Amino acid sequence: MRWKTRIVLFIYFVFGLSYHVMAQEKDSLSIILKDLENKYNVQFNYAPENIENVFITSPEASLTLSDVLLYLENNTDLKFNDSENGIVIITKPLRLFCGYIKSKEGNLPIEQATIQTKNSGTVSDETGYFEIEVKNTNDRLIIRSLGYNTINIFFENNQKSTCRDIFLEQNIESLSEVFLTNYITTGITKTNLGSYEIDFAKFDILPGLIDTDVLQSIQAFPGILSVDETVSNINIRGGSNDQNLILWDGIKMYQSGHFFGLISLYNPQITKDVLLIKNGTNASFTDGVSGTISMNTDTKLNTKTTGSIGFNLIDLNGYLNLKISDNSSVEIAARKSLSDFTETPTFNRYFERITQDPDFENNTSNVLNTNEEFDFYDFSLRWLYEISKKDKLRINFINASNKLVFDENTIIDDLERSKESKLTQNSIAGSVFYKRLWNEKLHTTFEFYETDYKLQATNANILEDQRYLQENQISESSFKLQGNYKINKSIKLNLGYQFVETEITNLDDVDNPVYRLLISEVLRTNGIFSELSYSSPNNQTHINFGVRYNYINKFKKSLIEPRLSFTHGFWNHFTIEILGEFKSQNTSQIINFQNDFLGVEKRRWQLSNNNTIPIIQSKKGSFGINYSKNNYLISSEFYYKFVKGITTQSQGFTDQFQFEKSSGTNTVYGLDLLLRKSFPNYNIWLSYSYMDNNYSFNSINQNPFPSNYDTTHAATFGSSYIKGDFKFSLGLNWHTGKPITEPVEGNEIVNNEINYQSTNSSRLDSYYRVDVSALYMIDINRKIKGQFGGSLWNVLGTENVINKYYTIDNGSVIETNEMSLNFTPNLSARFIF
Structure with a gap:
C-alpha cells in the first residue's frame, strides 16, 4: 500500500503547487496596491474602473519601489507615475x-x-x-x-x-443638401431646393420659446406669421391656414394645435426635424397651394435606450426611445395638460385667450357659465424595423385631443336650471412606410396612411330649452409608390403614383324645433408624378424639374402641375435661386357663422364640389439672391402668387360678406429679406417682409380689395447668446394691422343692418410684441441631465387687437375686439436620461 500512499502524496503536491501558482496569478491588483502602500509608505491614486478585473502575480519582496512600478507597468495595461510627495498616479495610457x-x-x-x-x-x-x-x-x-x-x-x-x-455607404434618404447653414440660428438651414430645414437636435433657442414648438418655430422665417397669433392659423405669404399642407411623417394632418391653436399639436420631443417649403415643391407632394410643413421623426435606429420626463406650466410630458434589438427601436412621446392637477397663471392666460368670444362668455345677461374645464393630450409612436440591410419598415401612430366643457346656468320660474355645453376636437392617424434598396442606384418606397379628424360641439341654449349639435368629420386614406433611380453621379430620376380618398361629413342637428342636416361627400384622386434632378460635378448648380398629373374621378377633371427649383452658386459667396410651381387642393375650411362651435373653433373642413366651392389652384414664382461670407448672411427673395378657387366663406369675413357665398382669386406680390450676423457666442438677425395681397370675387363689385391676411409690412428682430450650457434669446415682432371693415360713421345702421364702409378699407393698429427666453443644461449625475428654462411672452404686456367685428344688439352697433395673448410667463424642467 506504500506505493499508493506515495501516488496520493504526489498528486496532492502537484495540485497544491498548481493552486499556489494560480492563486499567485490571480491576486487582485487592488489588494496588491494596498500591501505596497503599507510597505513603501506611498499612496496610489486611480479610477476604480481602471483596475477592475486586473490580476497579476505579486512583485518580489526584495524589489525597490522604482522596480516595483516598472514591474507593474510591464504586467498591466496601466501607467504608474511617481511623484515627489509619495503619491503614485495610475492612468490608462491613450x-x-x-x-x-x-x-x-x-x-x-x-x-x-x-x-x-x-x-x-x-x-x-x-x-x-x-x-x-x-x-x-x-x-x-x-x-x-x-x-x-x-x-x-x-x-x-x-x-x-x-x-x-x-x-x-451613401444615405439615399438623407436630407436635401445644405446651401446655407445657420440660416437664422444654429440648426436652421436652407437647402439647394430653396426649402428650409430645422434640425431640432442642433437647434439653439428662439425668443419666447422654451420648447421646440414646431409651428411656433417656423414663424421665425420671413413671410410667415399668424394674424391671430395661433399655430392653427399660420399664413404663408398671405395665404389662409387651410392652404397649408401639414404632414407628420408623411401623414396629412387636419388638426394642428392644442388649446384650439395656441400651441402646436406635435410633441417636440419626438419631432426630429421640420421641412418648410414656400415654393418649388417636390412633385411627390400634393395639396397645400400656399406651402408645405413636413415634420419628421428620427429615421435611424437607436443604439441605446434614452428618454426624458419634463413639465412646464401648461403640460406634463414624457419621451422614450427604446432599443428593442440591434435592428429595431421604438419612440414614444406623450403630453397631458395640467388642468387635472392644478391651474397655473400660464394655463389661465391661455384659457382666457381661447374663451374670450362673447358667445362663449355669456349668451345673455341671464345666463352664467360655470364649471369651466379644459383638457388636452397627445400620444405619438414610431417603430423602426430593419428587416435586412436592404429592407426597412416604419410604423407611425398619433392621437390627440382637446376638450372644453362648461355649464350654462339660469333661473326659470324661480327654479335654478343648468345644462352642459361641450366642445371636443380629436385627431387619430397611422401610417406604414416600407423601403427597399435594390442596389446602389435604385430604391423604392411604399407609403400608406389613414387619418381621421373630428370636431364636435354641443351648445345648450338653456333659455329656449334647445340643444344644438354640430359635427365636422374627415376620414382620409392614401397610398403612394415611388421609385428613385440614380442614373449617374449627377442625375437622379424619381417616378411615382399616389391615390387619395377623402370623405368629409358635416352635421347640424337641433332638437327644438327639430332640424337635422347631414352632408357626407367623397372625392378620389389619382396622381402620377415624375421628377428629374441634376447636380453639377462642382456642386454649385442644382436643378429639380418635376411634373404631377392629378385626375379627380368625380369631376372627370385633369390637372397638370409642373414644379421647378434651380439654385446656382457663383463668385464663391453668392447664390441665386429660381423657384416655381403649379399646385391644387380639394379641401378648404369655411365659417358659416361666427358663433359656430361655441365661437371657439369656428372653421369646418369641406370638400370642393367643382361649382360653388371650386378646386383651389395656385401658380407661384420667385427669384432670390443670397450672400454669405465671414458669418454675414443677406438673403432676399421676390415672389408672386396667384390663387384661384377661394371662397368668401374660407377667408373669414366678419363684415357685409360674412354670409356671401362667392368664389374668387387671391393675388400676392412680395419680398422676403433676412440679415444675419454671427459672433462666437452671439447671433443677431433682422427679417422684413413686404406684401401686396388682394382679393377679387365674382359677385363683389369692389374688386380688387385688400385680403384679410394682408399684413403689408412685417419685421422681426432676434438675438441669441450661448455660453457653455446657458442659452438666452431676446426678440421683438412687429407688423401692420390686418384689414377690417368698419361701419359708416354717423350712419351705422340702415334697414336694421350694419351699414359698412368699403370692404377692408380700414386697418387695426400695428401689432407689437417683445419676447424673452432662457435655457440652462446641467449634469445631475453621470446618467441624468437636467434642462431648466423660462420664457416671458409679450414682456411689455402690449394689448394687441388681432380682430374686430361688429354686431347689432337692441338697435345699437356693438364692437367686439379679440385680443392677443397678454404678458405670459412660463417655466420648464426636463430630466434627460
Whole structure:
C-alpha cells in the first residue's frame, strides 16, 4: 500500500503547487496596491474602473519601489507615475487610432467626416485621413458624414499597426443638401431646393420659446406669421391656414394645435426635424397651394435606450426611445395638460385667450357659465424595423385631443336650471412606410396612411330649452409608390403614383324645433408624378424639374402641375435661386357663422364640389439672391402668387360678406429679406417682409380689395447668446394691422343692418410684441441631465387687437375686439436620461 500512499502524496503536491501558482496569478491588483502602500509608505491614486478585473502575480519582496512600478507597468495595461510627495498616479495610457474614410461607391476619400469617441473627436482631412486618441480598448467610434450612413466601430476589434480603410455607404434618404447653414440660428438651414430645414437636435433657442414648438418655430422665417397669433392659423405669404399642407411623417394632418391653436399639436420631443417649403415643391407632394410643413421623426435606429420626463406650466410630458434589438427601436412621446392637477397663471392666460368670444362668455345677461374645464393630450409612436440591410419598415401612430366643457346656468320660474355645453376636437392617424434598396442606384418606397379628424360641439341654449349639435368629420386614406433611380453621379430620376380618398361629413342637428342636416361627400384622386434632378460635378448648380398629373374621378377633371427649383452658386459667396410651381387642393375650411362651435373653433373642413366651392389652384414664382461670407448672411427673395378657387366663406369675413357665398382669386406680390450676423457666442438677425395681397370675387363689385391676411409690412428682430450650457434669446415682432371693415360713421345702421364702409378699407393698429427666453443644461449625475428654462411672452404686456367685428344688439352697433395673448410667463424642467 506504500506505493499508493506515495501516488496520493504526489498528486496532492502537484495540485497544491498548481493552486499556489494560480492563486499567485490571480491576486487582485487592488489588494496588491494596498500591501505596497503599507510597505513603501506611498499612496496610489486611480479610477476604480481602471483596475477592475486586473490580476497579476505579486512583485518580489526584495524589489525597490522604482522596480516595483516598472514591474507593474510591464504586467498591466496601466501607467504608474511617481511623484515627489509619495503619491503614485495610475492612468490608462491613450492609444492612437487612425484610418482613411472613403466612400464605398467609387473608393473616394471623404473630407470633413466627423469621428467621435466618448471623450474626444476629430474630422478627416482632404485625403480622408484621421487619427484620434482612444482611452479604453472597448471605446466605440462613431463616424458621420453628410449624405452617408453613420457607422459605429470598436477599437478593440481594430488594433493594427497600420491605419485601415473605413468605407461609408451613401444615405439615399438623407436630407436635401445644405446651401446655407445657420440660416437664422444654429440648426436652421436652407437647402439647394430653396426649402428650409430645422434640425431640432442642433437647434439653439428662439425668443419666447422654451420648447421646440414646431409651428411656433417656423414663424421665425420671413413671410410667415399668424394674424391671430395661433399655430392653427399660420399664413404663408398671405395665404389662409387651410392652404397649408401639414404632414407628420408623411401623414396629412387636419388638426394642428392644442388649446384650439395656441400651441402646436406635435410633441417636440419626438419631432426630429421640420421641412418648410414656400415654393418649388417636390412633385411627390400634393395639396397645400400656399406651402408645405413636413415634420419628421428620427429615421435611424437607436443604439441605446434614452428618454426624458419634463413639465412646464401648461403640460406634463414624457419621451422614450427604446432599443428593442440591434435592428429595431421604438419612440414614444406623450403630453397631458395640467388642468387635472392644478391651474397655473400660464394655463389661465391661455384659457382666457381661447374663451374670450362673447358667445362663449355669456349668451345673455341671464345666463352664467360655470364649471369651466379644459383638457388636452397627445400620444405619438414610431417603430423602426430593419428587416435586412436592404429592407426597412416604419410604423407611425398619433392621437390627440382637446376638450372644453362648461355649464350654462339660469333661473326659470324661480327654479335654478343648468345644462352642459361641450366642445371636443380629436385627431387619430397611422401610417406604414416600407423601403427597399435594390442596389446602389435604385430604391423604392411604399407609403400608406389613414387619418381621421373630428370636431364636435354641443351648445345648450338653456333659455329656449334647445340643444344644438354640430359635427365636422374627415376620414382620409392614401397610398403612394415611388421609385428613385440614380442614373449617374449627377442625375437622379424619381417616378411615382399616389391615390387619395377623402370623405368629409358635416352635421347640424337641433332638437327644438327639430332640424337635422347631414352632408357626407367623397372625392378620389389619382396622381402620377415624375421628377428629374441634376447636380453639377462642382456642386454649385442644382436643378429639380418635376411634373404631377392629378385626375379627380368625380369631376372627370385633369390637372397638370409642373414644379421647378434651380439654385446656382457663383463668385464663391453668392447664390441665386429660381423657384416655381403649379399646385391644387380639394379641401378648404369655411365659417358659416361666427358663433359656430361655441365661437371657439369656428372653421369646418369641406370638400370642393367643382361649382360653388371650386378646386383651389395656385401658380407661384420667385427669384432670390443670397450672400454669405465671414458669418454675414443677406438673403432676399421676390415672389408672386396667384390663387384661384377661394371662397368668401374660407377667408373669414366678419363684415357685409360674412354670409356671401362667392368664389374668387387671391393675388400676392412680395419680398422676403433676412440679415444675419454671427459672433462666437452671439447671433443677431433682422427679417422684413413686404406684401401686396388682394382679393377679387365674382359677385363683389369692389374688386380688387385688400385680403384679410394682408399684413403689408412685417419685421422681426432676434438675438441669441450661448455660453457653455446657458442659452438666452431676446426678440421683438412687429407688423401692420390686418384689414377690417368698419361701419359708416354717423350712419351705422340702415334697414336694421350694419351699414359698412368699403370692404377692408380700414386697418387695426400695428401689432407689437417683445419676447424673452432662457435655457440652462446641467449634469445631475453621470446618467441624468437636467434642462431648466423660462420664457416671458409679450414682456411689455402690449394689448394687441388681432380682430374686430361688429354686431347689432337692441338697435345699437356693438364692437367686439379679440385680443392677443397678454404678458405670459412660463417655466420648464426636463430630466434627460
